[in-house]
Amino acid sequence: MTKYLPDHLLNGYRAFLANRLPQERDRLRDLAEQGQHPKTMVIACCDSRAAPETLFDAAPGEIFVVRNVANLVPPYEPDGEYHATSAALEFALHALKVEHVVVLGHGGCGGIHAALSPSAEPLSPGDFIGKWMSLLDPVSKAVGANDHMTARERQAALERIAIRYSIANLRTFPTVEALVQEGKLSLHGAWVDIASGELWAMDPDTGDFQRPLAGE
Amino acid sequence: MTKYLPDHLLNGYRAFLANRLPQERDRLRDLAEQGQHPKTMVIACCDSRAAPETLFDAAPGEIFVVRNVANLVPPYEPDGEYHATSAALEFALHALKVEHVVVLGHGGCGGIHAALSPSAEPLSPGDFIGKWMSLLDPVSKAVGANDHMTARERQAALERIAIRYSIANLRTFPTVEALVQEGKLSLHGAWVDIASGELWAMDPDTGDFQRPLAGE
Amino acid sequence: MTKYLPDHLLNGYRAFLANRLPQERDRLRDLAEQGQHPKTMVIACCDSRAAPETLFDAAPGEIFVVRNVANLVPPYEPDGEYHATSAALEFALHALKVEHVVVLGHGGCGGIHAALSPSAEPLSPGDFIGKWMSLLDPVSKAVGANDHMTARERQAALERIAIRYSIANLRTFPTVEALVQEGKLSLHGAWVDIASGELWAMDPDTGDFQRPLAGE
Amino acid sequence: MTKYLPDHLLNGYRAFLANRLPQERDRLRDLAEQGQHPKTMVIACCDSRAAPETLFDAAPGEIFVVRNVANLVPPYEPDGEYHATSAALEFALHALKVEHVVVLGHGGCGGIHAALSPSAEPLSPGDFIGKWMSLLDPVSKAVGANDHMTARERQAALERIAIRYSIANLRTFPTVEALVQEGKLSLHGAWVDIASGELWAMDPDTGDFQRPLAGE
Structure with missing residues (x-):
């Protein structure tokens, strides 16, 4: 029969069948x-x-994962519109009762780069990326206008700022704030450097990022 | 120092450092x-x-991944609102120029279950899941009302219907349709059974799902 | 002498004489x-x-077998007409005292296909198939009208629905219901995929079909 | 998981998977x-x-098989009632366009025995077997009343008579008769002795039964 998926995915699935599935079957x-x-x-x-x-x-079953461009959480807006990320958050908190929410950013993020290039042409007439990244407008302007930082420094700075902003937006959801106050939910920030695989975690008190395994 | 991330993630990251990172460094x-x-x-x-x-x-770099509840693609709506999925699609097509888009569903999907239980209480006053899953209203009613199918069969049917509906919605994006017509983009549907790890792929002509490696 | 049977049956009978009969003689x-x-x-x-x-x-002697188009059991109708299936059921229960009745369906059933194509021309003026498959009218309408399922999915759904319906009809026979209540008779549903030989068995509590040997 | 089928069938299915399926897969x-x-x-x-x-x-795909008690074909009755055997015949002739119809009887048939014991109690109040076997009334009376034959001889005689009668009933279907006249369809009678596995085939000219491989 015809194979209906890209070859690289079928080859990967064959590897899953041969190696991973036998370990995870139970x-x-x-x-x-x-x-x-x-x-x-x-x-x-x-x-x-x-x-x-x-x-x-x-492992399968370990983490419930939303992925959107630049790992953003919009503020709480119960306006009857479609909110992919808020819907996932609601499901995680109310149906799954997760104990942790982690916002995970990374180096070289294309969405953050777009947020720092506001005069660029929209990618398409719909300008969905332009609109989506405008979620960061309240925090991106100051960085974008700072001529004393290099482009790479502005990028790295906004990547971290955006994580803190998403965590602040998380707390605008009444349920999140209530669960945090009751000690039933923890919010975390993390950032990974693609080139080295180095993981940095946010200190919730100061907002600074540090390597959590440094000194091991 | 304090560890700012859940223990299970830090343990997993240690395993990544020990096993995967050395292989993927270059x-x-x-x-x-x-x-x-x-x-x-x-x-x-x-x-x-x-x-x-x-x-x-x-492998790292191989697939660009959006994840939302029930792997839905909303129809094209260039209305100036925030659209997480449409933004990611725009980025993938215009910035990354991907050649394939795969909608991947799975068995036992909690979002699909919610779409089939419309009278249930909202998970929270914001009812984000209720609104999000109402994206499927145009296709879920007929399945939901069929008393001759078991709850599990209705669920499995809507999981596949939703994949086809998302693919139809993809084609409402003018760029998607144009690229498909030019032969530069392929759209795929797939579904995985959690219990067995069995993968099913959609025949683009009929919409039916079949096991792509059957007979190997 | 003239051979009074089709060649392929005579050849098969020769194989039976050579291979199977010697094993089964006693x-x-x-x-x-x-x-x-x-x-x-x-x-x-x-x-x-x-x-x-x-x-x-x-093996010879192991199963008592009725075969009709689409493996249907009509409801109990003690009306003095000829009922091939009810007669066989009566014989199995009262003369042979079987302990199990299995309704076995299969993929790609032509009778089920006919039930889903009610507007098609009768196969012959007698329209025996049309009448026979109308036994499923009480359960086939909802499936037939669902345009969001592919033709193949409607077929697969009705194949399972029909098995459950036949089992429900079995229970309209007073003797069947009484024997089931006394624990002397079990009713089973099964379905086989022609292409792969995969067997699925019905969970009597939910009506769902599952692979009975999965995990062996 | 619970196994939803009788053990002897599951064991047989395991044997099918191990032995027959690999040979028949293509x-x-x-x-x-x-x-x-x-x-x-x-x-x-x-x-x-x-x-x-x-x-x-x-082999799979080789023969289309109706099985009812005593391998009977009722006469053509386009009366709008449910006719399992006529429906299967219509499907075989009009949809599958088979070239041969074989009526296969056997020794020690319980249905034929019931037809010869008309005064016996009905098996159940519905008396489905009694009614079904009354299809043979036009031909069974003379045998049943013949005190010069032993019970075993009456049984063997009616088994053959019933095959000829079913073949005559086949010819009451207008399509059967037309196809036979055109040389597109052949009708055959056969009978098997359970104890020995011996097959007998009907001479269409005389109605006599002979061993088709005698002399090989």
């Missing part, structure tokens, strides 16, 4: 029967180099 | 220097059991 | 002397690809 | 893709000892 059967019970939700970027399952060596 | 350095050039975009579900990187054994 | 002699005592009745389709003896590797 | 795939095209329809008895696939060593 786990997958249990997960199918009993449903998923992940403790952690990860909000990550669509970037092909920043899969949280790879970085955290996550 | 690849990651190249990907950081030259940027990502994935050939394929995957639109997948947030479900913790349905990571496309695991199923397709995908 | 069993056949016992079965002829002592009569048949099958524990299981199978209601199967006439389809040439769906012989229960082949699928279940059944 | 054939089954072709049969699923291209549909069935059997050249021959067999009308056989439900008896567990008389499976035509076993006797004729038939």
